[in-house]
Amino acid sequence: MIASLLGFFDGDGSHAGNSARMGNMMSKSFLDDICEVFALRHKKTKEHWENGEIKGYYLNLDAEFFNCLLDNYEGSLLRKRRYYTRFTHKFPLTKTQLEKLVNENPMVSGRELALLIYQKTNIKVGKRTVSEKLLKWNIKQIPKDEWLKQTVIKLRKKGLSLREIWLDEERGLGFSKSSWEKNRWRFFTRIFKNDFLIKDKNGSIIEKIEKTYS
Numbered sequence: 001m002i003a004s005l006l007g008f009f010d011g012d013g014s015h016a017g018n019s020a021r022m023g024n025m026m027s028k029s030f031l032d033d034i035c036e037v038f039a040l041r042h043k044k045t046k047e048h049w050e051n052g053e054i055k056g057y058y059l060n061l062d063a064e065f066f067n068c069l070l071d072n073y074e075g076s077l078l079r080k081r082r083y084y085t086r087f088t089h090k091f092p093l094t095k096t097q098l099e100k101l102v103n104e105n106p107m108v109s110g111r112e113l114a115l116l117i118y119q120k121t122n123i124k125v126g127k128r129t130v131s132e133k134l135l136k137w138n139i140k141q142i143p144k145d146e147w148l149k150q151t152v153i154k155l156r157k158k159g160l161s162l163r164e165i166w167l168d169e170e171r172g173l174g175f176s177k178s179s180w181e182k183n184r185w186r187f188f189t190r191i192f193k194n195d196f197l198i199k200d201k202n203g204s205i206i207e208k209i210e211k212t213y214s
Contacts, residue, residue, distance in 0.1 A: 002069055002072050002073045003073045003075065003076075005034065005038075005069060006069055006070075006073055006075075006076035007076070008022065008023075008026075009022055009069075009076070009080065010076055010077040010080055012026060013080060014080075015080075015082050016060070019060040019061060019062060019063060019066070019084070020060070020061045020063075020066040020082070020084075021058050021059070021060055021061070022034065022058060022059040022060075022061055023048075023056065023057055023058040023059055026056055026057055026058070027056075027057065028045050028057045031045040031057050031058070031059045032045055034059060035059065038065070040059075040061075040065070043059060043060065043061070043062075044059075045057050045058070045059050046058055046059070046060070063084030064084075066084065067083050067084060067090065070083060078122060081122060081123070081124070082123075082124040083123045083124060083125070091125070091129070091133055092117060092120075092121040092123040092125065093117060093120075093121070095137045095139070098117075098133060098134070098137065098139060099137070099139050101113065101116060101117070101120070102134070102139055102141055103142075106141060106142040106147040107144055107147055109127070110127035110128075110130045110131045110134075111127040113127070113130045114126060114127045114129075114130050117130070145190060145191045146191075148173075148191050149191040149192060149195070151165075151173070152165055152188075152191070152209070152213075153213050155171065155172060156209070156210065156213040156214060157213060157214070158171075160172060161210065162184070162188065162206055162209060162210060163180065166179075166180050166184065167180060184206070185204075185205060185206075188205045188206060188209060189205050192205065192208075192209060195212075197212050198211075198212045
């Protein structure tokens with residue numbers, strides 16, 4: 001029965017705001033039957049209007065009920081499977097798993113993290129939910145400049161010159177040749193400004209980094 005209901009949702013269902021919407025062009029009697037069969041007594045079938053006319057009916061399913069459907073049947077259409085985690089307090093990753101994902105992807109935004117979670121779990125979460133979890137669990141994303149510095153040091157230890165690190169798209173940062181000419185001094189000065197290992201060395205910032213990390 002759950003599979004059948006999700007099958008109908010795959011065909012004529014959508015996600016609207018904070019709830020899953022069953023139908024739009026379905027009949028009122030069919031949606032009323034769903035309310036009765038699944039004991040959704042607090043839910044009411046609503047009219048779908050277009051150009052001043054009733055074109056069909058729809059039913060909003062609450063987050064907890066829709067999540068329950070997904071938990072009990074895994075064969076529904078993947079692009080329409082969405083968990084409403086913010087309203088049911090169900091998050092698809094543990095603190096350790098989220099921290100690992102953040103550490104492995106240090107420069108991504110909340111939206112990008114939400115997409116990575118979806119790719120990993122097939123469960124959609126919003127960027128706001130991800131941000132709330134990061135704050136609650138005190139998971140810190142590494143600052144961009146610190147990540148760049150660590151990446152440069154790691155690649156220097158593999159034998160790449162700073163120019164190769166800058167330009168190489170596969171092994172390095174993949175920046176443009178024109179930006180190397182214009183921005184390299186300011187860039188490396190900024191990301192290594194607090195590095196005490198190169199502070200007292202002689203030479204340009206490029207020479208200091210290449211002498212210190214090789």
